[in-house]
Amino acid sequence: MTQTRGIDYGHAVRDAVLAGMVALLVFGPITGLQLSGYEVVARMQWPLLFAGIVTLGRFCMAVWVQTEAGERSLARMRAKRSGGVTVAEGKGKNWQQKLVPFALIGGLALPFILMDNRYWLTVVLLALIYVLLGLGLNIVVGLAGLLDLGYAAFYAVGAYVLAMGAQYWDMGFWGALVLAMVFGALLGMLLGFPVLRMHGDYLAIVTLGFHEIIRLILTNWVSFTGGPNGASAPLPTLFGLEFSRRAKQGGQPFHEFFGIDYSASYQYMFVYLILFLFVVAAIVFCVRLRQMPMGRAWEALREDEIACRSLGINHVTVKLSAFMMGAMFAGAAGVFFATYQGFVNPTSFTFIESAMILAIVVLGGLGSITGVVIAALVLIMLPEVLRDFASYRVLAFGIVMVLMMIWRPRGLMHIVRPRFTEKGA
Amino acid sequence: MLEIRDVSASYGPIQALRDISITINRGEIVTLIGANGAGKSTTLMTLFGEPRASSGQILFDGHDITHVQMHEVARLGIAQSPEGRRIFPAMTVEENLIMGTIPVGTEHAGEDMAKVYELFPRLKERRGQRAGTMSGGEQQMLAIGRALMGRPKLLLLDEPSLGLAPLIVKRIFEVIREIRAAGTTVFLVEQNAFHALKLADRGYVLVNGKIHLSGSGEELLTNPEVRNAYLGGGH
Numbered sequence: 086m087t088q089t090r091g092i093d094y095g096h097a098v099r100d101a102v103l104a105g106m107v108a109l110l111v112f113g114p115i116t117g118l119q120l121s122g123y124e125v126v127a128r129m130q131w132p133l134l135f136a137g138i139v140t141l142g143r144f145c146m147a148v149w150v151q152t153e154a155g156e157r158s159l160a161r162m163r164a165k166r167s168g169g170v171t172v173a174e175g176k177g178k179n180w181q182q183k184l185v186p187f188a189l190i191g192g193l194a195l196p197f198i199l200m201d202n203r204y205w206l207t208v209v210l211l212a213l214i215y216v217l218l219g220l221g222l223n224i225v226v227g228l229a230g231l232l233d234l235g236y237a238a239f240y241a242v243g244a245y246v247l248a249m250g251a252q253y254w255d256m257g258f259w260g261a262l263v264l265a266m267v268f269g270a271l272l273g274m275l276l277g278f279p280v281l282r283m284h285g286d287y288l289a290i291v292t293l294g295f296h297e298i299i300r301l302i303l304t305n306w307v308s309f310t311g312g313p314n315g316a317s318a319p320l321p322t323l324f325g326l327e328f329s330r331r332a333k334q335g336g337q338p339f340h341e342f343f344g345i346d347y348s349a350s351y352q353y354m355f356v357y358l359i360l361f362l363f364v365v366a367a368i369v370f371c372v373r374l375r376q377m378p379m380g381r382a383w384e385a386l387r388e389d390e391i392a393c394r395s396l397g398i399n400h401v402t403v404k405l406s407a408f409m410m411g412a413m414f415a416g417a418a419g420v421f422f423a424t425y426q427g428f429v430n431p432t433s434f435t436f437i438e439s440a441m442i443l444a445i446v447v448l449g450g451l452g453s454i455t456g457v458v459i460a461a462l463v464l465i466m467l468p469e470v471l472r473d474f475a476s477y478r479v480l481a482f483g484i485v486m487v488l489m490m491i492w493r494p495r496g497l498m499h500i501v502r503p504r505f506t507e508k509g510a
Numbered sequence: 511m512l513e514i515r516d517v518s519a520s521y522g523p524i525q526a527l528r529d530i531s532i533t534i535n536r537g538e539i540v541t542l543i544g545a546n547g548a549g550k551s552t553t554l555m556t557l558f559g560e561p562r563a564s565s566g567q568i569l570f571d572g573h574d575i576t577h578v579q580m581h582e583v584a585r586l587g588i589a590q591s592p593e594g595r596r597i598f599p600a601m602t603v604e605e606n607l608i609m610g611t612i613p614v615g616t617e618h619a620g621e622d623m624a625k626v627y628e629l630f631p632r633l634k635e636r637r638g639q640r641a642g643t644m645s646g647g648e649q650q651m652l653a654i655g656r657a658l659m660g661r662p663k664l665l666l667l668d669e670p671s672l673g674l675a676p677l678i679v680k681r682i683f684e685v686i687r688e689i690r691a692a693g694t695t696v697f698l699v700e701q702n703a704f705h706a707l708k709l710a711d712r713g714y715v716l717v718n719g720k721i722h723l724s725g726s727g728e729e730l731l732t733n734p735e736v737r738n739a740y741l742g743g744g745h
Contacts, residue, residue: 393609
């Protein structure tokens with residue numbers, strides 16, 4: 086690298102404009118187009134805002150990599166990519182990996198199978214939302230070992246971002262999904278700072294308090310959130326097509342556009358499919374995270390904080406990143422929940438929610454992604470399956486839990502530790 | 511390489527170190543011996559800033575590290591095998607070693623791991639095993655190996671012989687010699703004064719938070735006071 090000193094601003098501007106255009110192309114159709122009557126109306130304020138952020142960010146980055154500090158870290162990244170060790174791929178696939186294609190096909194086919202059974206469709210949908218929540222809390226509790234009893238606070242915030250965004254800023258599902266993740270992450274960081282020095286029980290109490298604060302704000306700030314009366318949340322749109330029987334303001338609903346009969350299942354099927362793809366992406370993300378230095382740092386921090394720090398890990402950034410990452414998942418899950426319910430109010434986000442999510446993570450086997458997925462599906466769907474037992478339902482549920490704890494006290498799944506090989510070997 | 515100048519440190523109202531001065535030159539093995547509670551481990555931890563030195567100065571390679579954060583000290587090239595080993599019990603041996611590469615990145619991880627396995631063949635046999643399930647001696651080997659993965663300029667060892675079988679202690683002291691031969695400076699804190707002084711170029715004796723005696727390893731070994739207090743009246 087023979088780089089002359091001095092910063093090539095022209096290059097930076099060119100890169101930034103290019104990135105902005107791409108962002109506009111991506112965000113434009115998703116957040117900007119709305120159907121009004123039989124015309125597509127462009128509401129460009131959102132895509133323009135997003136594209137603006139991307140442009141500015143790209144410009145800053147382009148300038149930064151040309152400074153000395155930037156060059157150094159770039160060189161470090163290159164060094165990391167070449168040579169060294171890498172996580173070994175297992176020789177034979179284990180049963181979990183073999184199941185992946187079946188789970189994918191099954192998951193995609195499920196809404197079409199359950200099309201006429203809207204009740205079960207909604208149950209599965211809810212279970213998937215809890216899978217997402219479980220994956221997020223798994224980062225905080227399972228990997229980083231930070232006992233968070235207030236996780237539902239971020240979930241609530243995500244849901245309210247959609248409801249409030251729709252009510253006050255005319256924001257749709259897609260915009261809210263992005264914003265809820267950003268907002269959730271910021272809030273996670275906000276909670277992270279004061280609890281940096283806390284562990285175990287103390288951390289649990291503070292996060293519990295944080296959850297109550299958020300819940301009480303949502304309940305009592307009546308003028309903004311609607312308080313206990315709640316607020317309605319919109320359904321997602323498919324390139325501006327709505328899923329209601331009649332589109333608002335004379336817009337065009339999905340079923341009319343495609344010339345098929347209206348079915349109330351379509352909206353759930355659509356939400357399910359988005360959610361399913363989102364969860365798949367989240368699982369891939371989590372699997373990758375576990376193999377990255379960041380994921381290892383979280384686990385090491387759980388094991389021994391002093392050892393971590395004396396090895397050169399900055400425990401502040403590692404802890405904050407765990408909180409942020411977890412909260413980001415919860416924010417997204419909240420948006421899905423709000424759109425699924427069509428309505429949010431504070432009673433959906435009580436302590437029981439946090440406890441439920443924690444139960445999913447613990448039951449799955451702290452840290453195991455497969456375990457979390459199975460536990461979420463079982464914990465949410467089991468009470469529905471047991472409905473036939475009528476008033477014995479809760480008892481049966483309890484018995485199943487107790488038996489689980491006897492046979493599998495450390496959770497459903499054991500964590501497979503990664504192995505390493507030399508790169509290129 | 512490392513200079514501790516008149517450093518005092520305390521845990522709350524209890525003063526643990528009083529005006530300690532220790533110098534370590536490049537390529538040396540320096541040992542700090544003393545009884546339980548004399549402040550040996552505190553001395554090491556003060557280098558990492560916990561507890562922070564209340565007075566005095568710590569210089570490493572010309573940098574003043576008296577007020578530097580713990581993780582930044584590690585990145586400057588000081589690694590330690592801490593008191594109680596502090597390995598990551600739920601992680602495998604390999605993962606523990608990889609954690610040690612944080613100060614330098616994983617660029618040379620494969621090569622360095624091979625070197626650690628050469629020093630401690632036992633670790634290679636156990637590479638896929640969870641570190642917490644290993645014996646005390648193996649865990650100590652792992653703690654030293656993990657510290658070496660960061661390619662430190664200065665290696666701090668806190669009682670590597672504690673609670674280990676004599677044969678393993680012997681092996682560990684041999685390895686310390688090999689580590690020095692490979693170019694790493696070693697600061698060894700030990701209760702096992704006999705082995706430590708035999709190995710070290712120079713030594714310091716810590717009593718109640720103060721440096722009581724200092725000299726070359728041989729000098730201290732033959733010093734009657736040291737013999738009486740730490741070598742059980744003579745070996």
